Amino acid sequence: MSLNIAVIGPGLVGSAFINQVKQFQNKKLTLSVIATMNSKKMTLGSSVVDSNIDKFIEYCNANQPCVIVDSTSSESVVTHYPKILQKLHLVTPNKKGFSGSIDLFNQIKSASLENNTFCYHEATVGAGLPIISTLNDLVQTGDEITKIEGIFSGTLSFIFNRFSQIGGSNVSFSQTVKEAKELGYTEPDPRDDLNGLDVARKVVILGRVSGLPLSLDTLQIENIVPKELREADASTFMEQLSNYDDYFSKLNKEALESKSVLRYVGCVDPNGSSVALKKFDASHPFASLKGSDNIIAFYTKRFPNPLIVQGAGAGAEVTAFGMFSDVLKIAKSMVGPI
Numbered sequence: 001m002s003l004n005i006a007v008i009g010p011g012l013v014g015s016a017f018i019n020q021v022k023q024f025q026n027k028k029l030t031l032s033v034i035a036t037m038n039s040k041k042m043t044l045g046s047s048v049v050d051s052n053i054d055k056f057i058e059y060c061n062a063n064q065p066c067v068i069v070d071s072t073s074s075e076s077v078v079t080h081y082p083k084i085l086q087k088l089h090l091v092t093p094n095k096k097g098f099s100g101s102i103d104l105f106n107q108i109k110s111a112s113l114e115n116n117t118f119c120y121h122e123a124t125v126g127a128g129l130p131i132i133s134t135l136n137d138l139v140q141t142g143d144e145i146t147k148i149e150g151i152f153s154g155t156l157s158f159i160f161n162r163f164s165q166i167g168g169s170n171v172s173f174s175q176t177v178k179e180a181k182e183l184g185y186t187e188p189d190p191r192d193d194l195n196g197l198d199v200a201r202k203v204v205i206l207g208r209v210s211g212l213p214l215s216l217d218t219l220q221i222e223n224i225v226p227k228e229l230r231e232a233d234a235s236t237f238m239e240q241l242s243n244y245d246d247y248f249s250k251l252n253k254e255a256l257e258s259k260s261v262l263r264y265v266g267c268v269d270p271n272g273s274s275v276a277l278k279k280f281d282a283s284h285p286f287a288s289l290k291g292s293d294n295i296i297a298f299y300t301k302r303f304p305n306p307l308i309v310q311g312a313g314a315g316a317e318v319t320a321f322g323m324f325s326d327v328l329k330i331a332k333s334m335v336g337p338i
Contacts, residue, residue: 006035009072016320085111093123099201123322148268150296154314173248
């Protein structure tokens with residue numbers, strides 16, 4: 001059997017995904033990338049034309065069976081998801097469609113159910129980690145989710161694992177942020193990590209998959225960017241962040257005095273979901289996290305001692321792995337075990 005794949009956004013992650021597809025070999029299944037599209041041009045078979053998502057979808061519809069893989073972070077692309085799912089399958093790491101408008105989220109879900117098409121978005125939370133699939137398994141088997149808590153940002157994981165350690169650390173908060181930026185862990189403007197919005201989107205997604213109608217508007221989000229630096233340009237922010245080292249050092253000292261560490265966590269809770277900087281006892285799994293790993297704890301009726309998923313939650317290769325795994329799930333539904 002052959003399954004066609006069309007990629008929107010063949011950039012860093014999209015290219016990693018395409019490379020993994022090209023390396024795939026299986027006697028029962030042939031995967032072919034038949035189309036790609038960026039913001040300016042699209043390749044449809046051997047033709048290169050100006051980008052037009054409606055024509056892109058039309059081409060994919062004419063080349064069934066086909067999966068569209070949206071590897072962008074575009075808000076405009078996600079508005080087309082319901083149309084895509086009328087006849088096509090969809091795989092994406094794009095968080096916007098699942099954490100933005102609740103109406104759009106419901107339209108996407110309804111389009112998939114009504115048209116018997118697949119919509120997988122494992123890589124929207126935790127890149128290649130089995131977060132969404134684990135949660136779906138818990139929900140679909142009738143388990144009751146009591147709480148989901150996790151460190152969902154590889155950037156903030158690195159920053160606070162480095163800055164707040166049992167036994168103390170010899171680096172300031174601003175130095176840690178600078179180091180994270182130099183290593184390529186942060187967004188070009190680190191405030192896009194420190195404001196908590198990325199974590200908030202992941203919390204909203206997990207909440208909605210759990211059955212809670214969460215939205216970014218109602219979620220409590222702690223922005224740890226100093227207020228005075230939120231409107232400054234990026235270079236000014238980096239230059240002046242050291243002026244606030246005493247504030248973060250005080251928080252860290254208070255945590256260490258209680259034998260705890262600081263961690264930036266997202267929490268899905270029927271009694272009140274949040275995204276915040278919190279203290280965790282040295283014995284807690286979050287306190288011993290290393291590097292830029294993610295860690296997510298599922299507390300349920302069946303798992304009062306949490307089911308924990310931990311590992312690399314960012315990077316082009318692991319994100320592409322999560323996307324490719326979703327594509328293979330769709331393929332297996334068509335041809336059986338491969």
